[in-house]
Amino acid sequence: MNTHTPNMRPVIRQLDDAAINRIAAGEVVERPASAVKELVENAIDAGARRISIDIADGGKTLIRVTDDGWGIPQDELPLALSRHATSKIDGSDLLNIHSFGFRGEALPSLGAVGRLTIQSRVSGAEGSELSVSGGRVEPVKPAAINTGTIVTLRDLFFATPARLKFLRTDRAEMQAISDVVKRLAMAEPSVGFTLRDVSGDGEGRVTFRADAVTGDLFDALRGRLGQVMGAEFVDNAIAVDAEREGFRLTGYAGLPTYSRGSAVAQHLFVNGRPVRDKLLIGALRGAYADFLSRDRHPAVALFVDCAPDKVDVNVHPAKSDVRFRDPGLVRGLIVSALRHALADAGHRASTTVAGATLGAMRPEPMPSQPRIYQMDRPSPMARAASYAAQAPGFAEMQNQYSGRVEPVIETPEPVAQAEPVEHRPLGAARGQVHENYIIAQTQDGMVIVDQHAAHERLVYEKLKKQLAENGVAAQALLIPEVIELSADDQNQLLEIADDLSRMGLTIEPFGGGAIAVRETPAILGEVNAEKLLRDVLDELADFGGSKLVQEKIEAILSRVACHGSIRSGRWMRAEEMNALLREMEATPHSGQCNHGRPTYVELKLADIERLFGRT
Template identity: 50%
Template sequence: MPIVQLDEHLIDQIAAGEVVERPASVVKELLENAIDAGASRIEIATAGGGKTLLRVSDDGCGIPETELRLAVRRHCTSKLAGGLEQIASLGFRGEALPSIGSVARLSLRSRTAGASSAFEILLDHGHCEGPRPTALSRGTVVEVRDLFQKVPARLKFLKSDRAEATAITDVVRRLALAEPEIRFEITGPDRSPTVFEAARDMGERIAQVLGEGFGENAVTIDAEREAVRLTGLAGLPTFSRGNSLQQFLFVNGRPVRDKMLVSALRGGYADVMAKDRHPVAVLFLTLDPALVDVNVHPAKADVRFRDPGLIRGLLVGALRQAFAESGLRSSSEGAAGVLARMRAGAGSVTPAPRRFDGFAPGGYAAAAGPGPGPGPGSVPGRGFAAPHQAPYDPGASPFRPLAPDAALLDRPSPAPQPLQSVEPGEAAEAPGGEFPLGAARAQLHGNYIVAETETGLVIVDQHAAHERLVYETLKTAIHGRRLPSQMLLIPEIVDLTEDDAERLCEHAGELAQLGLAVERFGPAAVAVRETPALLGQVDVPRLVRDLADELAEFGTRDSVRSRIDHVAATVACHGSVRSGRILKLDEMNALLRQMEKTPSASQCNHGRPTFIELGLADIEKLFGRR
């Protein structure tokens, strides 16, 4: 078949396959044009999930009559005055409007400031008409109808109207976060109006988009390294979601879905979040446009950084430092869940089975089968009989002191006194501002410590809390020095590509600090002579290949470190205070004080919260005192 020149319409349809994936892609491109035009109010109207109608109206600078035809031609743009090295606008490729017009019916009406009238141009599946006069007060209105009607292969792959409308809303939310000073409004017959009013600052816009609860459960991020600045809010590790839809990442004001940034975000939450949970975050990266390439894909959602290691290190380091400096903070979702269960009624909650040894041999014994019904001496509804109870013998009680004093056992009980708090020492003094977790008052079910604070009470999971304390101690001891290694009797030769072998050898010194000794063995292989002793028997080829892939993609050495941390986490889990262990009051208070001094003590190694805080106001509401 001879080589031929494709016609313009077919070229536009091919380009549309990259730019216009679904109705949400059209909305994204049109919103970016409106923002670049300096709009302060943008309205989006949809019908049929955007497949039937999409209308984007703005009050921006508008397009002159003489430039309307150029606006719907490929590779015509006004946004590349500084070249690809200095891209300061959201759009710049000049492909959006002609691509949309090649797969739909597009009308473009616009009026510039000071113009006597507005003008309109029509683009019907690549056929252009106009410009001609029309009615419009100011700005630009772009209307897209019957998207993909003449491209059935694309139309049948679209999702339901509701799913497409949800995708459009997500696009608007992301751009609304990037531009807090602009008012956005989404309307349509299949949805109630959604409005994001112009905000005074970024905090107010984040509250509009993600709700007030996010700000209460997030830490502020503000870090800078080598002229690259990271700002925003990152949710607490215990304030997580089951998917990554609540992660909003921006580079120079541009919403992106870059896999390196997502990986760095996960790295910042390593050790403090469960593997199947996803953080909630709104983060803004600001850097010189020359240090980032946004011309990677026509959709402009992917970016490439000149120094990805710097960006990843800044993001991970800023998150970990923010969590360490935030102190002990518990997600309000935990307290809200507790209160909701209490309001729902305790009778609907089935307690977990617990071992109960009885007060003395011959205590309550469960019947072998269903009982014949209540009888004399039986307990109604239990199915077992209550035997004759002997007089209480403090010497036989399983709750007696470990070394009871006979004189104390024979001493008669004192007269009843008013209830008072136990005060064995400084650790059990009245709660003050210096003790965020307050003073321990009781232990419930052998696992939960109840502490009193100035503003309410705290319930601590003793096993989860101690597990985090032991884990942090182990990590400090492990990574504070060169890790011990075990020498292999026969060096393991691992075949790699030449580039992977080169990257591994470049980081040989840093890997040796982690106990992994590698050296070059020919042009495309490495020899492993030592492995970290903590890992025991390890699949060396798999470890090295995983490490090589990670160095190639992210430039990090986290594979070895994460495996070592996993061993430390396992040791911490098995070596911490077990559930069911009875603690003395001093031990409980000592655990609380150590939690207050330990970073990331708000959650255990598996991402579960270590404590839940209930405010006094919420407790009073449960009892009708407010």
């Protein structure tokens, strides 16, 4: 309802600086974590090597960031609280940005909605202090401080109390602050970070600490990711390093079997800046689409680096969104680099699979009396003699027990043989359990293989290879299907018509905004062409590119592979089991099935002995 009448024309007014800063604060400072992000980024831009962050009550009553950077001269301190005053850029080129901050909005915005105090000292000069409360600036005064800067923000949003109602619990706000600090710590391995919760009395407690890491690019990043994401991620991640036409992608990507139920472990950076960009997230999803089901998410820490003029970071005041000049190039780089890295990992599966298996095993409670062992570990000769003696007995027991073991006859090895089969990564097959699980012996443990899942992956990879070599067979429609679209949608589809044609989907303009579909991929069978094209358009709108047709074809190949693989319940001979193991070792991605589940579990002998108390 319009409350204005012709006699009450609104008057155009110039807002004062306090109101302008409060409005800007609504965009820059959404919650305490946003304030921490801006202050820590300022400290990094100032060349700090050590940054300490103290938080009270989830950042609602206190945020204090201390750094050992260059500091701010006394005569420039008042200017630092002026809107759009910054030392990062000169304003002549808004695309040539090499720092985190550059807009000059954070400090005046924080001073407009809270009680802000800045204490700073440059090397060789006296320290100074400046305070601002609700937009009111006080005079500069001396301060006793080491070289660097201490920014203290108290009573956030006291000047805009309505904003306090939208904040969450202290614990939730503290968790958001911790996430922000961890992302910035990943971006700067050479900087030490300490996050401390000082709520209540006392010194408080350290909730996160990451000491500075030295070394080359990957060594330093690996060390920092171990501090932030944990050693488990580092042990189950693959190094990624690829470059294409001025863009470089580095970082670590988790194995498909080390996936998560949500996207919380996905960390993406552009020129060192943490971002949440739908283009990058879409590319990540596309890279793992062949290995994970849609309810599983990969764990990654990836860094895209390029010349500043190839990406626009001035899209939003919070600087969490970016816009690439050539988004298709970036998406293609991420997809191809990740798929090559995962292929290089071969049949490797994550160590967490073995950990979960051992955790599921529950040994019987130990008796109160001391342990008594019948014998120590037998010698290799005694173990071989024992296997030979037991093999016929195992074969005879197959009718009484659900496990069936195919005895392997040991023969003298020729001198020319390079190594025993047990020394292979997946070892030598020793038996089959429940007609579905292959038991193999390795040099230092054992491997349990899901024969159906493993063979399903092998068949799938063969089908994909044949598809890549021979192309996608297309079936011509007897009567081309004409689909009415808007002119914009038609143009988007025609721009990728060549790509669609390579995947067996042939389209051409049919006057106005219509598209004629003349051929569809034969492997898809009967296709609803209109629905398929509209799904492709939706994907173009979401991610700037479309792999939908290819994904549908790969889904069909996956289904074909499932039906064409060794079924559960089929008895396999020893030579068949060993052939499957050798093929797994030679096939990329064989460590997980088509849905991201592991195809085998490896247990080390030391872990097995620990289960039986033989340590």
